[in-house]
Amino acid sequence: MKDVVRIVIAMLVWLAVFSALYGLEGVGCAAGWQHIQVTGATLFQAAMTLAFFVALLILAAVLVGLRSPLFRSDSPFVAHISIILAVAALFAGAWTLFPALALSHCA
Amino acid sequence: MNALARHRALSRIWSSEPGWRGVISTVNHSDIGRMFLLVATLFFLIGGVLAMLIRTQLATPHSAFVAPAIYDQIFTMHGTIMMFLFAIPLFEGAAVYLLPKLLGTRDLAYPRLSAFGFWCYVFGGLMLVFAMLAGLAPDSGWFMYPPLSSSAHSPGVNADFWLIGVTFVEVSAIAAAVEICVSILKFRAPGMSLDLMPIFAWYALVTALMILMGFPPLILGSILLELERAFGFPFFESALGGSPLLWQHLFWLFGHPExxxxxxxxxGVISTVLPVMARTALLGYRWVVAAAVALAFLSFGLWVHHMFATGIPHMGLAFFSAASTLVAVPTGIQIFAWLGTLWKGRPRLTLPMLYIIGFFLTFVIGGLTGVMVAIVPFDWQAHDTAFVTAHLHYVLFGGFVFPMLAGLYYWLPQITGRKRFFRIGEMAFWLIFLGFNGAFLAMHWVGLLGQRRRIAWYPEDAGWTAINLFSSISSFVMAIGVAMVVFDIALHALLAIRGSRNPWGAGTLEWAMPTPPAAYNFASIPIVGDREPLARDPELANKIARGEYFLGAPRGGLRETLTVDAASGNPEALVIFPGNSTLPIALAAATGAAFLGALIRAYWIVPIALLFVVGLSLRWGWSQREAAYPGLQNVGRATLLPQAIDTDRSPGWWGSAFLLLADAVLYGSLFFGYAFLWTVGPNWPPPQWLSLSVLELALGLIGAAAAAFGLHVAARAASRGASLWRGLFVALAGSGMTIAALAMTLTRAGQLTDYAYGATMFVMIAYALIHAAIAAIMTSSLVYQTLRGGAACPRTSNVNIVRLWTDYAAFVAATSLIATQFSSYLT
Incomplete structure (x- = not known):
């Protein structure tokens, strides 16, 4: 069962961070963070930017973890697939969450 | 024992009863799979007839063929039948029939659950068909958006038939998904490690996991909408703190992964059939598996792309637009793997191959229009037009019906044992292919010209007449093709001559048995060391028949098979399956009665039916333990294994774990709904909050902790063979405290019909209460087993199963109490 977890974990984490950022956007807009200034940017902008980099960091950590001897599967097949999916999750995170850095707030 | 004597002995053990009684009592996966496939095909034909009615209506402007009210029912039922009663059940049927044969085992993990799921599907489907014949069919479109589907705008029982009938059918899908997951992970031929699994099994595993995660949001949405329609709980009513957008979120959380x-x-069918037709192995097996897993997860990040026109902030739109374009990557990897397989092989143009070519041409077009509607500005233009309908059909007909027809013609000799003789299928293919493209390519065009979807008529001067007429004529050509396929299959099944065992020269295990297959599949359970074991050892089928592998000696009249370690495929335990039984159909009927009681608003039926459900479920679980051997068992090839029921994690534990996964997704969706109304829903906050009660909170939290701790103690005692009494007493007392605390909170929820907040509190606490009651009933069952003592003493596996459910119930009770009791402090 651990091997099945190794296979699904990276994309599951992507789904979690993707949903979290979408949720954060909803919370931020509802709470009016776009109107609160924090050192030259809005609180909304700061929170979304920070969340974007934290999300990528988490996905990178999953990739590193799956490559490390501690978590790497003994099965070459599972190890290979889990790393492919971890790389895919990292790219998916960068691609799908990039709007957090670039787009207008709550409009 | 020679092969013939072994065959006769195993057939006596595994066969269904003769005649009609066999139909209602069979639990054999081949029977259930064939029944699923047959009924799904019947629903496909019904849905197809409805499609023809739609096209007849739209063939000319100002059509008076059917009145708009009937037309609404027709297109709603067409979508509902094709999605819920044809596509998913056809997959279930194919998986139920094929998986044990592909995996080298004798049946699925829970034969009675297969039968239960099938009967739930039949009863739920009949509810919807009855509604249609009575003129009471749902008429709000297959995605049932409120407020159109709310009682104010759909006052009859039409929408209730959808909400309750579809939910009942989804019980079947969840049952099948649990069964498929456990079967693939635990019921394989010894030696079949994860990397040696047939590619179809990977796809089926991923699909089943998606069903477990995708269906619960819709089940929750249906429950909430039915509560709103029946009792006035205003979850989707903006004026009372609800939001119709909540339904759209819950629906599409299911709908896009769907x-x-x-x-x-x-x-999965393409990845299995195409390499055989190309006389080579699948190119990039690992990449294809990875692509399937990636596609599954990405599909859960796309649900908002159906809501681009609802006024969501740009950043949210961009997240989902980016995710929608990204799915093209894993899809493309699979397409290129298939093209590469064709390139390296020596393809032959057989009938399955024709359908695969049809799939390529149509599905790629559907995929490309999918990328178009993933782009927000284009979607705003095309939203709710016939363009989207055309895209949907290119993806679903091209991406599902063509491959399934390829699979049908590929596995037909396996199912019937006959050789294809009549050549009607080729002509049928061309009619279907040309008819389909004529009908739906034209629909793209008329959609871009502005024709809305779901309109009953259009004006003459819109410029759409010729295109619609062409589309309708083409759709009838396609229908003739489908009818010819049915005719071809009927002729084949009734008149074709006997064929050879492996006509395609395939390498997977379903061809290593006599055809049509015997009820037991494999006379002995083979050892697998290759992804295509039959290609590696052409003598494999004879060795299996001679009983050279595991469980080759039938004994005690019992249905035996093996479980394996999920990753390595090493044999782990002996499983004894239950025999034929009418319990599944009885349980499905009792479950159906509960749904029917809710549907016709005869609520007194519901608790009575649920009592039957509980009683039959306990009998189900109880009868599971009867056929147990003591100690380690010789399973052949000098191997001794324990019985699965004596292991810590029996198949029942695995099934519970996967079922609880679906349950947890439903609970998570409920929390999502709560958070959504809180942050986005209009007219929030509510006028009055639920006040904090320290007594309820303390009683509930201590009770939940005690229940979980008690079962933990009991499980440890069971593994040591010590007395369970202390642990069971603590657990039962804990469950009682939790139930009392939740019941007290429930009575204070108030405002059920006045405001969405109170209704949400009520549902959350009721959900926790139901789970606490389930845990208490299961613990009581352990108490009863302990009281009986002796051979009936609870086995470790049973205690561990109850522990799993109790842990979950404790978690749910604690989080629900915290979320409700502290809600007034979160403002």
């Missing part, structure tokens, strides 16, 4: 739930099994 598209991939339908596509992925078909891709």
């Amino acid at each position: 598209v991939y739930i339908i596509f992925l099994p078909a891709a």
Whole structure:
């Protein structure tokens, strides 16, 4: 069962961070963070930017973890697939969450 | 024992009863699979007839063929039948029939659950068909958006038939998904490690996991909408703190993954059939598996792309637009793997191959228009037009029906044992292919010209007449093709001559048995060391028949098979399956009665039916333990294994774990709904909050902790063979405290019909209360087993199963109490 977890974990984490950022956007807009200034940017902008980099960091950590001897599967097949999916999750995170850095707030 | 004597002995053990009684009592996967496939095909034909009625209506402007009210029922039922009663059940049927044969085992993990799921499907489907014949069919479109589907705008029982009938059918899908997951992970031929699994099994596993994660949001949405319609709980009513957008979120959290739930099994068929037709192995097996997993997860990040026109902030739109374009990557990897397989092989143009070519041409077009509607500005233009309908059909017909027809003609000799003789299928293919493209390519065009979807008529001067007429004529050509396929299959099944065992020269295990297959599949359970074991050892079928592998000596009249370690495929335990039983159909009927009681608003029926459900479920679980051997068992080839029921994690534990996964997704969706109304819903906050009660909170939290701790103590005692009494007493007392605390909170929820907040509190606490009651009933069952003592003493596996459920119930009770009791402090 651990091997099945190794296979699904990276994309599951992507789904979690993707949903979290979408949720954060909803919370931020509802709470009016776009109107609160924090050192030259809005609180909304700061929170979304920070969340974007934290999300990528988490996905990178999953990739590193799956490559490390501690978590790497003994099965070459599972190890290979889990790393492919971890790389895919990292790219998916960068691609799908990039709007957090670039787009207008709550409009 | 020679092969013939072994065959006769195993057939006596595994066969269904003769005649009609066999139909209602069979639990054999081949029977259930064939029944699923047959009924799904019947629903496909019904849905197809409805499609023809739609096209007849739209063939000319100002058509008076049917009145708009009937037309609404027709297109709603067409979508509902094709999505819920045809596509998913056809996958279930194919998986139920094929998986044990592909995996080298004798049946699925829970034979009675297969039968239960099938009967739930039949009863739920009949509810919807009855509604249609009575003129009471749902008429709000297959995605049932409120407020159109709310009682104010759909006052009859039409929408209730959808909400309750579809939910009942989804019980079947969840049952099948649990069964498929456990079967693939635990019921394989010894030696079949994860990397040696047939590619179809990977696709089926991914699809089943998607069903477990994708269906619960819709089940929750249906429950909430039915509560609103029946009792006035205003979850989707803006004026009272609800939001119709909540339904759209819950629906599309299911609805978008649903598209991939339908596509992925078909891709599994392509990945299985195409290499055989190309006389080579699948190119990039690992990449294809990774692509299927990636596609499954990405599909859960796309649900908002159906809501681009609802006024969501740009950043949210961009997240989902980016995710929508990204799914093209894993899809493309699979397409290129298939093209590469064709390139390296020596393809032959057989009938399955024709359908695969049809799939390529149509599905790629559907995929490309999918990328178009993933782009927000284009989607705003095309939203709710016939263009989207055309895109949907290219993806679903091209991506599901064509591959399934390829699979049908590929596995037909396996199912019937006959050789294809009549050549009607080729002509049928061309009619279907040309008819389909004529009908739906034209629909893209008329959609871009502005024709809305779901309109009953259009004006003469719109410029759409010729295109619609062409589309309708083409759709009738396609229908003739489908009818010819049915005719071809009927002729084949009734008149064709006997064929050889492996006519395609395939390498997978379903061809290593006599055809049509015997009820037991494999006379002995083979050892697998290759992804295509039959290609590696052409003598394998004879060795299996001679009983050279595991469980080759039938004994005690019991249905035996093996479980394996999920990763390595090493044999782990002996499983004894239950025999034929009418319990599944009885349980499905009792479950159906509960749904029917709710549907016709005769609520007194519901608790009575649920009592029957509980009683039959306990009998189900109880009868599971009867046929147990003591100690380690010789399973052949000098191997001794324990019985699965004596292991810590029996198949029942695995099934519970996967069922609880679906349950947890439903609970998570409920929390999502709560958070959504809180942050986005209009007219929030509510006028009055639920006040904090320290007594309820303390009683509930201590009770939940005690229940979980008690079962933990009991499980440890069971593994040591010590007395369970202390642990069971603590657990039962804990469950009682939790139930009392939740019941007290429930009575204070108030404002059920006045405001969405109170209704949400009520549902959350009721959900926790139901789970606490389930845990208490299961613990009581352990107490009863302990009281009986002796051979009936609870086995470790049973205690561990109850522990799993109790842990979950404790978690749910604690989080629900915290979320409700502290809600007034979160403002």
